[in-house]
Amino acid sequence: MDVWKGLIEFLKLAPRYLVAIALGAGLLVFLPESTQRTLGLDGVIHSYRGWFGVTLIASLSTLSVWIALIPINAFQQARQERKRRARLHDRLYDLTEGEKQILRYYLAKNTRSNRLKIDDGTVNGLVMSGVIYRAANQGSLLSGFDHNITDEALMFISAHPEVLQGSTNTYRTDRSHFDGI
Template identity: 55%
Template sequence: MDPSKILDFIKLSPRYLAAIALITGAMIFLPESALTRLGIARIAGDYKGWLGIGFLASAALLSVSLATIILGKLTQGLASRQRKEHIEERLRSLTEAEKQILRYYFAKRTRSNRLRIDDGTVRGLVFSGIIFRSTDVGNILSGFDHNISDTALNYICDHPEVLNGETNSYRTDRSQWDN
């Protein structure tokens, strides 16, 4: 038996594994009268051992595949929740310079702000996941467009008091010649 054929079987998608498990399981567990009506009673009887191996292998691989999918979704959900909690915690401890940048989004009711990427305050907000550079079009002098994350925008809209600070001004690096 060629080992590559076994590996190809292991790589089958869950829908094919489910079909194989269903068919082989039916050929093993259906009553003799039902197998006779389907015209497969002789095949089922002659190859019952191989059908059993196929059923067990496909059922086991299907179980592992489904468990992997479920575990991946749970892990992804947990990571997403942790990111959200981190952003919300970070929004509760902003510096005045960070608040000025975020006030622009809130005051202008926009998702985009032109900011310089060589600024430490901007880089800190990007690193925290509060804002992100949304385009590679821009330059070092006038900056690049940065969008606010959905989590940060929702939290700021629900808790605008996080933007209260020493001043009431906002910041953009957009020049008068930018669109």
């Protein structure tokens, strides 16, 4: 049972440790006998050469698998990013009038920040969709908290202003005149 636990822990090692283990085991396996005697390792290497060989093969195999997974993981991340971006674009084409009013503020004022109430369902819908995010933890329930628009959403609505066309042309902020604005 302990052997399996040890094997699983070995497979969890970071690549930098696997490289060090492979180099160390490879050095011990392929070290010339004269150097082994000089270092006083000839007895240890002779007794455990098989284990050093197994360690070398296991670390190189694990490292090879890790290296082979790099492009696969990069492909999966790029695919997930494309899906996330497509969902955001679809969401921006399916805005309610209230959501459009909030987003119009960012374009009308040429800003990335808007003060919005956090107990508002429209605001929370935009936050959950990844269109805007709460940028500050300081604020109030009366005048709201600062919410920033994501870079992707801002670029998209700047390039496709038609998504903000609706039944009104007003914009919305929850800033009050007491906020100093």
